[in-house]
Amino acid sequence: EVQLVESGGGLVKPGGSLRLSCAASGFTFTNAWMSWARQAPGKGLEWVGRIKSKTAGGTTDYAAPVKGRFTISRDDSKNTLYLQMNSLKTEDTALYYCTRDEAMFGFDYWGQGTLVTVSS
Amino acid sequence: DIQMTQSPSTLSASVGDRVTITCRASQSISSWLAWYQQKPGKAPNLLIYKASSLESGVPSRFSGSGSGTEFTLTISSLQPDDFATYYCQQYNSYSITFGGGTKVEIK
Numbered sequence: 078e079v080q081l082v083e084s085g086g087g088l089v090k091p092g093g094s095l096r097l098s099c100a101a102s103g104f105t106f107t108n109a110w111m112s113w114a115r116q117a118p119g120k121g122l123e124w125v126g127r128i129k130s131k132t133a134g135g136t137t138d139y140a141a142p143v144k145g146r147f148t149i150s151r152d153d154s155k156n157t158l159y160l161q162m163n164s165l166k167t168e169d170t171a172l173y174y175c176t177r178d179e180a181m182f183g184f185d186y187w188g189q190g191t192l193v194t195v196s197s
Numbered sequence: 198d199i200q201m202t203q204s205p206s207t208l209s210a211s212v213g214d215r216v217t218i219t220c221r222a223s224q225s226i227s228s229w230l231a232w233y234q235q236k237p238g239k240a241p242n243l244l245i246y247k248a249s250s251l252e253s254g255v256p257s258r259f260s261g262s263g264s265g266t267e268f269t270l271t272i273s274s275l276q277p278d279d280f281a282t283y284y285c286q287q288y289n290s291y292s293i294t295f296g297g298g299t300k301v302e303i304k
Binding site: 122 | 235241286288292296297298
């Protein structure tokens with residue numbers, strides 16, 4: 078059974094930093110492309126960024142609102158995906174989802190999300 | 198970035214109705230479009246990928262069509278479990294975008 082379990086969310090002040098983790102199981106994580114998506118309270122879905130598998134180059138892409146502030150990385154030895162968030166703004170407040178990104182086939186598995194609140 | 202516009206934003210329907218949701222892309226995305234269903238307090242669930250391919254385990258009353266810039270999600274006979282919010286997503290470019298969502302409510 079595929080499982081994606083996010084952790085690391087919490088309350089942080091504007092300008093602060095936070096690192097989210099996503100523990101993956103039930104599939105070959107090494108071969109997977111992974112994405113982060115977020116959803117502000119009562120709002121729609123927003124893609125945050127993606128990391129490709131190392132065999133596909135391991136490169137990252139980011140949405141414009143987070144480019145230069147957020148960094149996605151992966152530790153294939155631990156089957157874990159990370160989202161390092163710096164210079165956080167109040168508009169980054171959202172539920173952050175880890176997803177398996179099947180490139181041509183959409184996001185087929187999602188975690189339950191971890192809540193990030195940016196407030197003074 | 199490619200913008201995705203969904204319509205309507207809210208739809209009121211009854212059990213048994215045929216429901217159609219439209220998604221328009223600001224430029225051609227070929228068939229690189231997915232549809233998701235999200236229920237309150239839950240993560241989204243993939244329904245359709247590559248515009249018209251049904252994800253495994255998804256009921257056949259869901260179908261997708263379109264290519265280029267205009268796409269539709271159709272529910273042939275709305276069931277009680279289908280009242281939810283639906284999102285389209287383009288993955289044609291290196292920057293992925295979602296539509297604003299369509300909430301399907303009970304009439």
